[in-house]
Amino acid sequence: MRAEHKAEMKARKRNIALLVAYDGTNYNGFQRQRPPIQAIQNILEERLEKIFGDSIELSASGRTDAGVHALGQVVNFFTNGRIETKKIPRAAAGYLPSDIIVRDAWEEDKNFSALHSAKSKIYIYRIQTGATVNPFAARFAWHIPYPLDVQKMSDALKILVGTHDFSAFKAAGGAPMNPVRTIYSAEIFPVREFDADILQIKIHSTGFLYHMARNIVSAVVAVGRERMTLPEFQKIFKDRDRSPIPATAPAHGLCLYKVFYS
Amino acid sequence: MRAEHKAEMKARKRNIALLVAYDGTNYNGFQRQRPPIQAIQNILEERLEKIFGDSIELSASGRTDAGVHALGQVVNFFTNGRIETKKIPRAAAGYLPSDIIVRDAWEEDKNFSALHSAKSKIYIYRIQTGATVNPFAARFAWHIPYPLDVQKMSDALKILVGTHDFSAFKAAGGAPMNPVRTIYSAEIFPVREFDADILQIKIHSTGFLYHMARNIVSAVVAVGRERMTLPEFQKIFKDRDRSPIPATAPAHGLCLYKVFYS
Numbered sequence: 333m334r335a336e337h338k339a340e341m342k343a344r345k346r347n348i349a350l351l352v353a354y355d356g357t358n359y360n361g362f363q364r365q366r367p368p369i370q371a372i373q374n375i376l377e378e379r380l381e382k383i384f385g386d387s388i389e390l391s392a393s394g395r396t397d398a399g400v401h402a403l404g405q406v407v408n409f410f411t412n413g414r415i416e417t418k419k420i421p422r423a424a425a426g427y428l429p430s431d432i433i434v435r436d437a438w439e440e441d442k443n444f445s446a447l448h449s450a451k452s453k454i455y456i457y458r459i460q461t462g463a464t465v466n467p468f469a470a471r472f473a474w475h476i477p478y479p480l481d482v483q484k485m486s487d488a489l490k491i492l493v494g495t496h497d498f499s500a501f502k503a504a505g506g507a508p509m510n511p512v513r514t515i516y517s518a519e520i521f522p523v524r525e526f527d528a529d530i531l532q533i534k535i536h537s538t539g540f541l542y543h544m545a546r547n548i549v550s551a552v553v554a555v556g557r558e559r560m561t562l563p564e565f566q567k568i569f570k571d572r573d574r575s576p577i578p579a580t581a582p583a584h585g586l587c588l589y590k591v592f593y594s
Numbered sequence: 595m596r597a598e599h600k601a602e603m604k605a606r607k608r609n610i611a612l613l614v615a616y617d618g619t620n621y622n623g624f625q626r627q628r629p630p631i632q633a634i635q636n637i638l639e640e641r642l643e644k645i646f647g648d649s650i651e652l653s654a655s656g657r658t659d660a661g662v663h664a665l666g667q668v669v670n671f672f673t674n675g676r677i678e679t680k681k682i683p684r685a686a687a688g689y690l691p692s693d694i695i696v697r698d699a700w701e702e703d704k705n706f707s708a709l710h711s712a713k714s715k716i717y718i719y720r721i722q723t724g725a726t727v728n729p730f731a732a733r734f735a736w737h738i739p740y741p742l743d744v745q746k747m748s749d750a751l752k753i754l755v756g757t758h759d760f761s762a763f764k765a766a767g768g769a770p771m772n773p774v775r776t777i778y779s780a781e782i783f784p785v786r787e788f789d790a791d792i793l794q795i796k797i798h799s800t801g802f803l804y805h806m807a808r809n810i811v812s813a814v815v816a817v818g819r820e821r822m823t824l825p826e827f828q829k830i831f832k833d834r835d836r837s838p839i840p841a842t843a844p845a846h847g848l849c850l851y852k853v854f855y856s
Binding site for chain 1: 615616617663665683687692693694695696697698720725726727728729730732733734785787788789849
């Protein structure tokens, strides 16, 4: 049945891809949930059905957890709907809530899958520093009022670059999967936005294990606060031992920034 | 009675000033309202009473309208409370909701009034450009998807600098007051924040009539969209005739940025 259903979907005329941004604050993550739980996928599918006139089943580059944001989520779906591709973003704006935005739309060939064709992803984690919270940054950054040694954080991130077993940063109890990924780059840099001092941790990897980005941030922050030394960080990583890493960094600092396809 | 009450307040030992930031999205403006309407002043007074142990009556540099934000609102109040001044921001964070923040606290002499001692203010209005909304900027910027001629907007703003009658930009039906103010500077400049293109209009003035900042923005945007010429803008300003100005720019783009005292 499932294979038949897939074939039916693929028999539709068009394979539409969308670049989607969202403020994840009010949603229970990306992946479709049983109503009344509000997931971003439910809302996208419901509203896109109104535009395209047939039932929509999205495939996304990956899930994002509850509270995680996106500027560069990519999804695709098969449809017989006839709306001109370039008109999709504005049409979507008329149906979607203001915190879910279709930034771009384009047509792909039938073999493209936002999930399976993805080659790598960039996640950005934002930390707001300073003694008090800046309300303009608060929704999209973890506020850390303590001093952070940015050079040490940068050194810790460099240790992760390359092809490694990232089990140390995997959430306990996640589904078993191959824990080897290749991190192409992992950097930290400061930006200033409307009176707020933000540290952005940017990680480009072939993929991310469950909670991997947020656990990396959590360990790197421990290094920045001098609660963990660089040799300790390296040892945890090599030993694939999650236990000394502090609690997973909060979801609202994380953003799926970009997905790369070949 | 009122004068007696004022004298009683002034007889208290300390005159505390606070630098306050807020995300105005969820509040019905700054000024105290009859419950259950949520105004920022109600919440500040209620929560500060828990910290200082006596009844608090705030004076603020000025009201901000429903939905308007602040990074630099200044308030003061008299108290016999004994908490150390430098501990106030952190104590306040324990009582206040996360969208109202005490950034700084200091002690003033008895004659200081956040309202009456204010010499000038800076308001910043933020416009997000680009075809689609960036969700990270959406809460604190007016999205305008149409092309804007920034040079013409800058020229319009320059016309306003100096001491003038600003009646053209006053809301219809506001309380009668002297409409003369001195604008020290009025500029527009682009910033880029996390993939969003923002235009910031920054106006430094001895004061602002009711809706003046938002009506200036509205007229300047009309110039930027080439719906109003510079000579038309100048004529409206000189004739003190509000009628050709489009609707007041939305509140959520506006932020009280800084208040200056002598």
